[in-house]
Amino acid sequence: MIDVPTLVEQARQGRPRAVARLISLVENAAPELREVMAALAPYTGHAYTVGLTGSPGVGKSTSTSALVSAYRRLGKRVGVLAVDPSSPFSGGALLGDRVRMQDHATDPEVFIRSMATRGHLGGLSWAAPQALRVLDAAGCDVILVETVGVGQSEVEIAAQADTTVVLLAPGMGDGIQAAKAGILEIGDLFVVNKADRDGADATARELNHMLGLGEAREPGDWRPPIVKTVAARGEGVDEVVEALEKHRAWLDEHGGLAVRRRRRAADEIEAIALAALRARIGDLHGDRQLAALADRVAVGELDPYGAADRLVAGLTTA
């Protein structure tokens, strides 16, 4: 039996074990989540969330760690959520490899958590925002959401942040990869990491060209800056924080923060609603309605749309 009120109270006080426990509940889609989220709701909306995404090898983990250090120097409480949708490993398993992150392992003002969401009901759209709520209610000023990989779902998570950082590195043919993955459209800020390597300027130029940053914009439009860093040595990281703060100020000024958060909440509500509806279909499946329809579709007696109509009718009158 989980004592939700106590757990929530402890998480609000920033007790790491309680925070970790609540995120595990999210990860496991525990039945207590409903109660947890209701208890957390009044304490959310404070944290500034930054999404970090980019191809493997650009130095996402190193950059995240460097950003944690930079924000700690500013006295901020920082949360890190590393989301790996393809990993079957959960909890601390991943972070064991992330040597850089261990710099912060003993800092009580830093919460680091990896989350595996493969195969979860409703997927990432559902789980990541709830983990953010936990870190938010735990008093984090800034939450860095690092997505491991470059699939569509990773891009979606990173895009849901208040500010989205797209990382690249020289000489990886990243530009084209990024464009293909639809990653360029979501960047509020671009970081060319490993800028001490050959080709960093070329990468920045190529990016500048692909983004059309040279073109005229409307006054008041946000112009995504390109920052060069060597995250492993901390070079350029303060400039990234500065650019993040500028974007945040711009969002505040133009009402963009409220718009993004409203959109994020809408996506979250929709994902939970769809998971609930899917669960009802699952119940019907148990009731053999779906199985009977599938039998008829499999032999060509009924088409899948006709079958879906009957399923939805059964669902909405149940």
Add this chain to the structure above:
Amino acid sequence: MIDVPTLVEQARQGRPRAVARLISLVENAAPELREVMAALAPYTGHAYTVGLTGSPGVGKSTSTSALVSAYRRLGKRVGVLAVDPSSPFSGGALLGDRVRMQDHATDPEVFIRSMATRGHLGGLSWAAPQALRVLDAAGCDVILVETVGVGQSEVEIAAQADTTVVLLAPGMGDGIQAAKAGILEIGDLFVVNKADRDGADATARELNHMLGLGEAREPGDWRPPIVKTVAARGEGVDEVVEALEKHRAWLDEHGGLAVRRRRRAADEIEAIALAALRARIGDLHGDRQLAALADRVAVGELDPYGAADRLVAGLTTA
């Protein structure tokens, strides 16, 4: 205005342009799909579908092409569906690069089609089975479904086939990658391609070990065979076809074909039903119900579960 009955009739006669047109309707989630699928239903259930998956570089495209040749020698009409969930390019774009496939470009008994499904409503679970229906109704005896990439959704598509082939190549550390991606569980047949390279035997042995193929099984259980090929030279491909036919016979004998097709139909119906429900939520979104709920969640007035409850209530009484 699309003349669906004529298009369906032409597709049934195996006219390539009509088949291509119908798959484009699937790809574009055209409103006519409902009518198309109702018209096609009585002519489906004939084709044997084979899913092919594996990491980039194992030779999926070459293997697919070699299998097409092998089935053509047996006088079969063959369909190929290459699904790339991450590609923003649709239609023929991808196939332009697939030189091997051009061996079959002028064969009227071969239908080759690539499908980009990125960003589609309901995603792959929804689109791929409907494209299969089109090829099935067009009289294909065998349909090869090749998935480009190794993400979760690719694995799901390949797993939905009557028989699933997992491709590997020597010396790519594939074993571990495959195990991580959950790819081993779905293979009914394993192909170690590029078997003229060093390490092919080691890869086959490793695979044999990971699959526990040495262990005792129940009588009647299917024991996934491992076939070595050099697809670029056609070596071993007849053995693959032979193994495929054996698996099909085993499915027939044990009732597995009906079970798989029923499951595939159930997934398809569920995906269409969820897309329909999502569209209703979208309508509500327009009606500002979701927007109003999102406003309250974004400021912490309401938790996302409470909001989802109200959304679902609005949906099912509408």
